[in-house]
Amino acid sequence: MDISSAVFLLIGSFLCVSGGVGILRFPDFYTRMHAVGVTETLATAMILIGLMLQNPDGLVLLKLIIILLMTLFISPTASHALASAALQNNLMPELDKQENNEKESSSNP
Amino acid sequence: MIMGLYNYWVVVVLMMVGFYIVIAHGNLIKKIVGLSIFQTSVFIFYISMAKVDGGTAPILAEGIKQYSNPLPHVLILTAIVVGIATTALGLALAVRIKEAYGSIEEEEIQEKDNLDC
Amino acid sequence: MAFLVAVAIAIVRMKDLFAVIMLSGIYGLLSASFFVAMDAVDVAFTEASVGAGISTLLMLVAITMTGRTENPSRHKPLLALAVVTVTGSLLIYGTLDMPYFGLAQDPVHLHVAPRYINDSMQEVGVPNIVTSVLASYRAFDTFGEVVVIFTAGMGVLALLSVVRHPKDIAEIDSINKSMHEEHLILRIVAKMLIPFILLFALYVQFHGDYGPGGGFQAGVIFAAAIILYAMLFGMSTARRVINQSFIQMFAAIGVLLYGSVGVISLLNGKNFLDYSALSVDPVAGQHLGILLIELGVGFTVTAVMVIIFFNFAGRRKDQQNKEKNEP
Numbered sequence: 001m002d003i004s005s006a007v008f009l010l011i012g013s014f015l016c017v018s019g020g021v022g023i024l025r026f027p028d029f030y031t032r033m034h035a036v037g038v039t040e041t042l043a044t045a046m047i048l049i050g051l052m053l054q055n056p057d058g059l060v061l062l063k064l065i066i067i068l069l070m071t072l073f074i075s076p077t078a079s080h081a082l083a084s085a086a087l088q089n090n091l092m093p094e095l096d097k098q099e100n101n102e103k104e105s106s107s108n109p
Numbered sequence: 110m111i112m113g114l115y116n117y118w119v120v121v122v123l124m125m126v127g128f129y130i131v132i133a134h135g136n137l138i139k140k141i142v143g144l145s146i147f148q149t150s151v152f153i154f155y156i157s158m159a160k161v162d163g164g165t166a167p168i169l170a171e172g173i174k175q176y177s178n179p180l181p182h183v184l185i186l187t188a189i190v191v192g193i194a195t196t197a198l199g200l201a202l203a204v205r206i207k208e209a210y211g212s213i214e215e216e217e218i219q220e221k222d223n224l225d226c
Numbered sequence: 227m228a229f230l231v232a233v234a235i236a237i238v239r240m241k242d243l244f245a246v247i248m249l250s251g252i253y254g255l256l257s258a259s260f261f262v263a264m265d266a267v268d269v270a271f272t273e274a275s276v277g278a279g280i281s282t283l284l285m286l287v288a289i290t291m292t293g294r295t296e297n298p299s300r301h302k303p304l305l306a307l308a309v310v311t312v313t314g315s316l317l318i319y320g321t322l323d324m325p326y327f328g329l330a331q332d333p334v335h336l337h338v339a340p341r342y343i344n345d346s347m348q349e350v351g352v353p354n355i356v357t358s359v360l361a362s363y364r365a366f367d368t369f370g371e372v373v374v375i376f377t378a379g380m381g382v383l384a385l386l387s388v389v390r391h392p393k394d395i396a397e398i399d400s401i402n403k404s405m406h407e408e409h410l411i412l413r414i415v416a417k418m419l420i421p422f423i424l425l426f427a428l429y430v431q432f433h434g435d436y437g438p439g440g441g442f443q444a445g446v447i448f449a450a451a452i453i454l455y456a457m458l459f460g461m462s463t464a465r466r467v468i469n470q471s472f473i474q475m476f477a478a479i480g481v482l483l484y485g486s487v488g489v490i491s492l493l494n495g496k497n498f499l500d501y502s503a504l505s506v507d508p509v510a511g512q513h514l515g516i517l518l519i520e521l522g523v524g525f526t527v528t529a530v531m532v533i534i535f536f537n538f539a540g541r542r543k544d545q546q547n548k549e550k551n552e553p
Contacts, residue, residue, distance in 0.1 A: 070422070077415045117321040119231060125314040126234040133306035138243055138285070138292060142250050146234055149257050149277065152269070153230075160264045167265075167355040168437065169347055177265040178339045179355040183364060185269050186356070187371040190442050190527065193276045193284075194378035197534045200288040201385040204541065207292045 005053035012046030019043060033083050040075035044068075116157040123150035135215040137203045141196060148192045155181040230256050243289050251282035267438040268356045271430075275446045280531060283453065287538040291545060351509040352435045352516065360440065361516040365499045368519070369484055372526050376481050379530035383474070386537040388544045409458060416458050423451040431524050432517075441520040445527025452528075453535050461539055470536065473529050480526030487518050 019039025026032045048068045052061055127150060130143025159181035167179035207213050210221050233253045240246050254277030261270035342359055350358040360368055427447040434440030456464035487499065494503035501515025502508035 070419075073415060073419065077411060081412055114321055114324065117324060118318060119228075121314055121317045121321065122231055123234055124317070125310050126231070126237075128313065129303075129306060129310045130237065132309065133303035136243070138289065139246060142237060142246055142285070145250065145277075145281065146237065146253065149253065149273075152273070153257055153260060156261055156264045156266045156269060159266065165265055166267045166438075167343070168267075169353040169355060176343050176355070179342060179359055180339050182266050182269050182356045183360045185266070186272055186360060186440075186442060187368060189269070189272050189276055190446075191371055191374050193281050194375045194530065196281060197284050198378045198381045198385075200284055201382045201534075201538070204288055204291045204538070205385050213292050 005050045008046050008050030012043045015043035037079040044071050120154040137213040141199045152185045155185050247285045251278050254278040271438045271443050350512045357434050375530050379533045382534045386541045388540050420451050441523030445524045448528040449531030477526050477529035480522045483522035484519050
C-alpha cells in the first residue's frame with residue numbers, strides 16, 4: 001500500500017515539475033496550454049490517487065474520489081476555455097506563422 | 110532568535126511592500142491592490158501569532174490535548190470578508206472617478222482639479 | 227513565505243494591470259495555504275474563496291472599465307522609499323520584544339483562549355470552536371460586520387447602478403442562441419456543475435458547526451455559482467433568473483434575521499443576542515441561535531456579492547451600449 005502510494009505521488013510530482021518546465025520553455029501559447037493541461041489534469045489525478053492509497057477506507061476516501069471526478073470535469077474545460085478565447089482573439093499558433101512567412105517569402109522572389 | 114521571529118519579519122516586509130505601492134504609485138487600481146496586500150499581511154501576522162507548537166486546528170475531537178488559539182481566527186475571518194467588501198467599494202469609486210475625470214492616474218486627476226478651480 | 231515576498235515585489239514592478247491582478251490572486255492563494263500550515267482551517271477556507279476567487283474577479287471587471295496599463299511614473303520615488311524603510315525598521319525593532327513564534331506560554335494564549343477552548347463544549351455544544359466563538363461568544367461583533375457588508379453593498383448600488391429598460395424577450399432569446407455556439411462546451415459543463423456548487427455551498431453553511439465552514443464561506447460559494455451562471459449565459463438571462471429587487475430584499479432579510487434573533491432574546495428577558503433565552507434547554511437554544519444567525523450571515527453575504535457583481539457588469543454593458551450608439 002505504502003509503496004504504490006509513494007509511486008503515484010512521485011509520478012504526480014514529476015508531472016507537475018515537467019509541466020512547470022514546459023510553461024517556461026515552450027515557444028508558443030498553445031504548446032504552453034498543452035503543458036498546463038497535462039499538469040492540471042494528470043498530475044492532480046496521480047497525486048489524488050496516491051493520497052487515496054494512503055488511507056484506503058473511510059469518509060476521506062469518498063471525498064477524495066469526488067474531488068478527482070470534479071477535477072476531471074473542470075480542468076480540461078478550463079484549458080479549453082483559455083485556448084478558445086485565444087483563438088477568438090486571433091492569436092496564431094507558431095507553426096502557422098512560420099508557414100505563412102515561408103509562403104510569402106517564396107511567392108515574392 | 111531569527112527562527113523565532115522569522116514569521117514576523119517577513120510580515121513586516123510584506124506590509125512595507127504594500128505600503129510602498131500605496132504611496133509611490135499613481136494608478137488608483139494599483140493602489141487598491143497594494144492596500145489589499147497590506148491587509149493580507151496583517152492577517153498573516155495575526156494567524157502566526159495564534160499558532161501553538163504541536164497544536165491542531167481548533168475543532169474539538171477525541172484524543173487531542175493541545176489546540177491552536179481560536180480567538181485570532183475569529184477576528185481574521187470577519188476581517189477578510191469586510192476587506193473584500195471595502196475593496197469592492199473602492200473599485201466602484203475608481204470606476205466612477207474614471208468616468209468623471211477620464212483617467213485614473215493620480216497626477217492627471219489633480220491637474221484636472223487644479224484647472225477647474 | 228518567501229514566495230509571498232517574491233509575488234509582492236513582482237506586483238510592485240509590473241505595469242500591466244492584468245498581470246498585477248493575476249499575481250494578487252496567486253498571493254491570496256499562497257496566503258491561504260500558509261493559513262492551512264498554521265492550523266487556521268476556517269480562515270484558509272475563507273481566504274481561498276474570497277481572496278483568490280471573488281476579489282480577482284471583481285478587480286478584472288473593474289479593469290475592463292478603467293484601462294489596462296499603468297502610466298510610468300515621472301519622478302524617482304526616493305521619498306517614498308525612505309519613508310518605507312524608516313517605518314519598516316521601526317516595526318522590526320518593535321517585534322524584537324515579541325515572544326517567540328509558537329510557544330504555548332505566550333501571553334496571548336493564557337487568558338481568554340483557555341476559557342473558550344475548555345468551556346465551549348458545555349456551554350455551546352458545538353465542536354468547531356471558531357464557530358462557537360464567532361456566533362455565540364462574540365456574536366455582537368459578527369452582527370456589526372454583517373451590517374458593514376450590507377452597507378458596502380448599498381454603497382456599490384448607490385455608485386454604480388444603472389436604470390435599465392426591459393428588453394424584448396425575443397431579442398434576448400436571439401442573443402442567447404447566437405452565443406450558444408461559441409461557448410458550447412463551457413455552457414454544458416457549467417450546467418452540470420452549478421447544482422453541485424450550490425449543494426456544496428449548502429453543505430458548508432450547515433456543516434459549519436462540525437468542521438470548517440459557516441455563513442461567510444457558504445455565502446461566497448453560493449454567489450460564485452450565480453456569478454458563473456451570469457458570466458456564461460449573459461447578463462439579461464441572469465437578470466431574469468435572479469430579480470434585482472429580490473436580491474436587494476434578500477440582503478436586507480439577512481441583516482433583519484440576525485437582529486431579530488437578538489431582539490427575541492431581549493423580549494424573553496435576557497441580554498441581547500443571548501441564545502439561552504430561545505428555548506427551554508440552554509444548549510438547544512444555543513444551537514438554534516447559531517443556526518439562525520449563520521443563515522442570516524449567509525443570506526446577506528450571497529446577496530451583497532451578487533449585487534456587487536451585477537452592478538459592475540451592468541455598468542460595463544451600459545458603457546458598451548453607449549459606445550455602440552454614439553459614433
